[in-house]
Amino acid sequence: MLPNHLFSIWEISKRIIVLILLAIGPIGCKKLIEVDPPVNSIIGNEIYNSDATASSVLTGIYTDMSNAGVFCGSNSISLRAGLSADELVATTEPSDILNRIYTNSLTNNGDQLFWTDLYTYVFRVNSAIEGISQSQNITQSTKRQLLGEAKFLRAFFYFYLINFYGDVPLLLSTDIKVNNVASRTSTDEVYKQVIADLIEAKESLSTMYLAANLSTESNERLRPNKFVASALLARVYLYVEKWDLAEQEANFVIDGTSKYTLESLTNVFLKDSREAIWQLQPVNAGMNTFDAAVFVLAAGDGRPEGPDGQAFSRPVYLSNQLCENFELSDRRKLLWIGNANSNGRVYPYAFKYKAWIFGVERTEYLVVFRLAELYLIRSESRLMQGRLTGDNSAETDLNIIRRRSGLENLHSSDKLTMLTYILNEKRSEFFTEWGHRWLDLKRTGKIDQVMILAAPLKGGSWTSYKALYPIPVNDIKRNPSLRGHQNPGYPEI
Template identity: 40%
Template sequence: MKRRDISGTLLFILFLFLCNACQDFLNIDPPVSEIISETVFIDDRSATSAIAGIYSQMMSTSAFAGFDIGFYCAMSADDLMLLISSNEQIQFQNNSLAPLNEALLSSFWEPGYRYIWYANSVLEGLANSNGVSPEVKIQLLGEAKFIRAFCHFYLTNLFGSIPYITSTDYRVNAIVAKNSQAEVYDKLIQDLLESQRNLSDAYITNGRVRPNRGTVTALLARVYLYAGDWSNAEVEATKVINDSKYQLEGDLNRVFLADSKEAIWQLMPVNPGYNTFEIDYITRGSSGGLSLTNELLNSFEANDSRYDNWTSSWINSNATVITYFPFKYKVASLNQPITEYNTIFRLAEQFLIRAEARAQRGNLTGDNSAESDLNIVRNRAGLNKVAAVTQTEFLDAILQERRVELFSEWGHRWLDLKRMNKADITLGQLKPDWQLTDVLYPIPKHEIDKNKNLLPQNEGYQ
């Protein structure tokens, strides 16, 4: 797959600008915004380089978009456990987070708001530019608003009430107050609707590495589902499902490849020698860094091909299994050809979103129902039709199907348990120190110390 045509000089300028400007999200010097408006947005090529630089930043580290959301959230839930760890990491697994935990800042809050700041810089730069053509400007506005919404979506689902940042002005950001999650959803839905209007159905590059309208629609379907807007969740998921560009891969080993027909949005690796971060960390050490939990392994039905294709194991010299690990991404060796991309949205999730929305609306069985959508995903995995009858049984079946289909991907299990009010009953039985207030991570103390308007701290933390 061809890499995007990006000006090396402008990317270098942008890289220096981004690194220097965003070292401290709440303390950005005012002259910096002049660099991006006057230097970077001089024409279509340079403006496109600016947005491409954000995607490169997102894949240059494991933080936030690289792997950490999937890694830490799966530990906070019941899908992954540590084999080699630090006190910082074990706090996520034990749901005993301290506001001083460095990963809260370095893996979530800081990179999430840094990418938001980048997106806002693009939006402001485009607004002040006369050199970018109308067609390219509309495209880039759509991408920047999508990135802003995407990052806020994860931040609010991890931390609850958060600031929704739409400016690069350090004076505003230094004293910004929190928005409720309902307010955050309203704002990011507005961003997504505007992005949806701006972007085209077609991907504008080789591969699915820059968002198109389908990407925005996929996130919009998820947001509506999380917000309990079942009707709109079904409508948006149906738009993606009906788009012939997207097809479930019959071969499970093709789902996470760079040319997967199931992929809706992917991030392209940028670090020399690496495909994705996930398999490198998981297989680190003599028996790996992470293990699938027995609870997850035991949740697979007999003959589920996802168990055979998406899990693997370490075996010792006596041919005894030591541990199991996720095996969705398979290229662990350095300096291998780039064949796997970090897959953020894929079609199977859209079927599960629509199944849940239909179940919540009472459309349980028959054609075009929760049952039919659920069975499409199950059939791909080699399973029989779902045996659910009542609405409660269907919702439980969907939660289970989401677990075995989406495990270790993008925090799905953790976020599902929380939004479906299953975290307390599920994790309370597994984790001795579990408290209901653990469903939210604490806001990093470092940020509260700088901005008292981020108070109160989330309940259960000091």
């Protein structure tokens, strides 16, 4: 069940794989990585012999999450799920993976998208949980915080696995004999584990944002705290339709602290944004976020230059369907969408992250969770509990977000109308962020209705099975328990 490259390494030496998987990435982000990363002399469980080195294990995961891959850049959830839905237009050749995602024409041969990366992270977190739990040398306060961070991360990774692939193997250890033959676990059971991990994480984590040494408070929002765990728990409860619990967790974040407030639209994605609940710090020298590097088109031919004049082609721009969804007076369209001219044509692009130029001061961090989502989670939860209008109702939270964007209040006593308002607001608020549109279409049962119209406009066609991505063929071949259990519509070989 582990990715191909992990199998051979594991069979060579357990100690070596721990080294490789837990290695710290680039060390240019000093505010996050204040503790020296582990070096090759620290191997196996010895990495858990002190608070500092144990902390660096989780720091290494955050660093790698910031360094392209599944969480940012051209392979990211934000870009690829946006292509799957109706947010983005691909500019690549038909044979390219991004074009196959865009036309909803995925196969199982090499089109693994997020599977391998996410399971690699799951394995790393499981390894950390085992090492931290077994250590006799880590102080109890550090052990508590690190286990909270690790449990949160495992929940975060599994949230995306089940929402992209449906039933998935639930791996809770590094036992190769167990993992190698793990069968698919029902989505309901995986959600139970996700919720259990998040409840444990919320209990264990500090209310503060901690620095890398875990002993001092940080001004930056880079390590998960209680409110980060609660934010994901609110989202999960929304997805499993536990409306009262979703509202409760949203309340905990919105009303439980003065740390968070809605920012002006120009400040939402800055590194010191008070709307941010959890951020990833860019780690590449001379760069801000990979999302800016991928989404922002330059004036002229849309090919901004990087170091030494190297051209970086942007693979996507925003779809007409998305741009036409904005109301005329919506300030998000003015401030979060840019326009590039090329050969007499205007190409709209996501301009939430603006600092794509190399060598500038680092001003933007990648926002993973932010307060606006909690307002809209609470709005939908209140709607589903029958509180549509009046004080502390669905319309209350919906209109808080709308007023921030310069829009008038909306009012309706009809449940379906109000749900449409909320989902439209989420579409305008969270485009090109973490697959919100794609996942909302699926969880609300609207995906067929939307995609049967959108797919032909993208040069493809739509069938319901395409709501899930294919399991990589190599994993099916390797794991006997997966044979015969490919997602419907995709061949196994």
